[in-house]
Amino acid sequence: MNPAERVLALLAESNQTVAVAESLTGGLVAAELTSVPGASQSFRGSVTAYATDLKQVLLGVDGTLLARRGAVDPEVALQMAAGARIRLGAGWGIATTGVAGPEPQDGQPVGTVYVAVCGPAGGALGAGKVAALRLNGDRAEIRRESVRSVLELLADELSENARAQDTEQNGGN
Structure with missing residues (x-):
């Protein structure tokens, strides 16, 4: 089962x-x-906010954060995931931001990528996790690996969430 199939199966199992x-x-x-x-059944939609200003306008990423650190930043990734989750009405949000090349961006070298997941626990903005990646390869390889990585991050969070709920329902045994 590939990462997308795994994610969608886990989402469907838990509705x-x-x-x-x-x-x-x-x-x-x-x-x-x-x-x-x-x-x-489980995919609500997506926002491709390629331009930095769209991250703020469409996803609600803090403008000061973007101005101070640029778009290639772990907190930006987390805010993008939270913004997708909230604005598209989903239980989970995931995000990718980084430098695929061929040139560095915002002072970050090619292959610097942040992937994030934001879930329903933890209040209105949800609970989140960010993974920092340092990827090698050409532009296409970096983008492909970013896709795989964000889907695996979500699959791991969904599996962890399901285990926690099973434990809770079984009285912690």
Whole structure:
């Protein structure tokens, strides 16, 4: 089972949904998810906010944060995931931001990528996790690996969430 199939199966099992915010992947995460038959049961939609200003306008990323650190930042990734989750009405949000190349961006070298997931626990903004990646390869390889990484991060969080709920329902045994 590939990462997209795994994510969609886990979401369907728990009757949950996901929304995507993408920058360097330019819609590849959404394309990977929607390539799986039945994706519409769990996939809400996506925002491809390639331009930095759109991260603020469409996803609610803090403008001061963007001005201070640039778009390639772990907190930006987390805010993008939270913004997708909230604005697209999903239980989970995931995001990608980084530098696919060929040139560095915002003082970050090619291959610097942050992927994030924001889930329903933890109040209105949800609980989140960010993974920092240092990827090698050409532009296409960096983008492909970013897609795989964000889907695996979500699959791990969904599995962890399911285990926690099972433990809770079984009285902690």
